[in-house]
Amino acid sequence: MRWIRWMVPLLVVGLLVSLAGMAYANGGPHGGYTPTTDACAGCHRAHTAQGPNLLTAASTYELCMSCHGASATGADTNVADGVYTDRQGGGEGTVNAPLLGGGFVNYQSATVTSIHDVDGTQSAAWGFGVARGSTANLPGPLTCGSCHDPHGSNNYRIIREEIAGTTVTVDQVDESAKDYTVEQWPDNVTNACVACHGAYHVTRANSGEDNSDDGSGNADYGGDISTYAHRVDMSYQYGSNADPETTGYGGYTLPLTASKYVACQTCHLPHGTAATMTTLATGPNTGDSALLRLDNRGVCEVCHQK
Template sequence: MKRTNYRRRLFSYIVISSVFLSSFLLYSPADIVLSAQGDPYLEMLSPSEVTVFDNAMVEITGNISDDSTPPEQLSLRVYEKLDSNSDPIEITSEGQLRISIDAQKGNWVYSKQFNDGIHPISFVLMDAEGNSVEKPMTIIVTKEVNKEQKTVVEKQNTIVEEAPVSASVSVGTPTEINDEVVPRPTVVDVKIIPDGITDESGYLSAEDMTQVALNSKIMVIIRETGTLTYTQPLLISSNKGEIKSKEDLEGMIPKRNKDGDYVVTFTPLVQLDPSTTYYVYVNPSITNELGNRIYPKFFKFTTTNVYHIGDIHGNYANNTNACAYCHSTHNGETPTLEGGKYGASEDNFCMVCHDGTNGSPMPDKYNSTNKHNQHVAADAKNSESCTSCHNPHASWTAENPARLQSVQPTGVSHFQTLTYKKAGTATGKAEDFTLCLNCHDGKKASNIKQYYEDEAIIAESGHNITAKDGSGLDGQITCADCHETHGSNNIMLLRESLGNVKVAENDKFKSIGTVWDAVNERQFCLKCHNNTTELYGSTSTFKERNGADQLILGHQATDIEGCSTCHGGANKSMIEAAHGPKKIDPVSIQEN
């Protein structure tokens, strides 16, 4: 009997191990990356992702290209999902698809008559090697819709350069058109759940959290009244690769909380690595039963180390042991007696521990070509160094996990911790970015502060946005939407990947040279303004023609002018074009 039980248990262990290993062996990055290097390129030019038509005939335009397959050999097909319980059906032949070849790309137009109602459709492009890419969109046809209602929906899904249209659509709520609802799933909260914590008051805000325990869970709350369709809802990775969750392996279905929202929990299969930054994307392929995709969401957090016992920054005991790491009573090399166990040069001093090898994590992207800090003498008070932003004597708190410096604003009796908010928490006001604006106020560095305080500039700014993705932005976009914090391979510390989804290598921005010129400016702006990148629930547009179907000056593929030529104000300022681009009436080109 014992022998039989032993064999049975051994067989069970083999089966379980095989299932576990197969989850890694059968994993394919194609399941999670929107497009990979070498995939065909499919661009949607018009209309926007969700568009209302007041007539049955709908026309959709775009471009196609591929690195290895000529455009005439690419296969473009159109599909429609008739209901939430059926697979999409091909409707290419039900309409008219016209493709014209222009050098290395194809310009396509698809037109078809649709019945009244909501039509979740998708375009699938395949090259000769079988690589494919998909672009979804939702067409709404309602012949009774009036012009004002149509404008509300299209404005809600598009960042436009013309003057904004007033619309009474609540942030993060569905848009209603003649009782037809066009909702999208919305991320309303992200948390870190430390091991053993069951009371929600003990959960940590996930965005930019530090010292995260290695056995923590990640929780995302998604607001959706209907049914979610997804595989692997959270895509989490570090520089060591992607990690998987217990919930995905076991096929666990998210439950709803008392508010009716979905609670997605990610329990890592193995313990998180110490002193490591993790990047979290909410899977952009999540849809509701109408086929509408979730608003993109990205955040990152850093885990704790396993070497240091206690905190050498703050929480000091009644002895000088912790102080001696940085200061020396008798041998200090600076007026503040710096020159303890690890020397006195500020940044090099910090990096003795924060180099990723001695327990403390290295700052994200610190080893990039361009850095925010300069290695200078410790007594150069106006220089940029680690301590320009971080307080080495501050204790870690959940409210200030990065130990940001505190300042005493003019007219205020007490010190206030500097703020550095990102897309998940920012409102778009100057007080959200005091960490940056404390220097970038026109005195220590360039005057970026004016673009967050000057009401006249803000009123004319194309980057003044009211979010529609459930976040609280109602003002200028955040510093972190365009810039890295510690370092970047691009000049101006500009990000390579823009938006809140994983970006294919050939879609990343890579600056040329060391000077910010018209070429770099134009290429950077077009990485967002490409009719596909979505920020705060709106798609950044770049229109070649105006409403009268006239070509727009500066918006043609052959144009080389910088965006600041038109959007940089009277002085054609590149800084103004980036931080407060003026909304203008497009200048048309007279066609022959």
């Protein structure tokens, strides 16, 4: 039994080393932790916390904004204005290029017209376990941490690996090639959206056909107000569609995934947009731009060019 005396400590050390190796090395304080890291105290208090998850503040939004706000005093990703404040990629890159997610206060120097409201209020999501066109309350208040994991995740945009109780898989882009202003989306980037907006995850061929039964293993919530919905996770090629990413229309372009698939993010900005809606495009919620990237229905024309 003498071997137990050295085997046990060895196993403990081995376990610690293996756990340390699991820490993600995302940017800034969002990963790369060591067994004796001092980073925890940056945001947490063990005995004197002021908010959930032992946070130093009651508001997750304010905590994030202390680095990522308009002042960008601790990060180049200014999510208030939706800009990357420095030259993305170094060298001659553009200064103040738009962020991939849009902005929560302004976007492209204009006040936003719709946002994902992440100030910690209880929110309802469209199609969250209910039919399209209907909303259901999320399990908890919507915050930055609802979609992003501040401790890092398996992708550089630190998108959570579980959102609203649903496992989310978003493939990693090479860490060394990460870019916050140029889309480098894996084909499964849509998973981050459909964790909450599941009823809109229509993947059956032929968008204009009856797709109330998805047929692809995705949830069919039934009772939809419409059985017809635009498909995602598909190639942009349909009829005479132009490549929205390279050709575009009238100077406007839209991003696609790595395999040229259409994702939710092709038409929508997840943080917020300053697009404006007029007359027919206003819809039932006046002034709500539904997170669309372009004014009115510009997102339709970029591909379909009618």
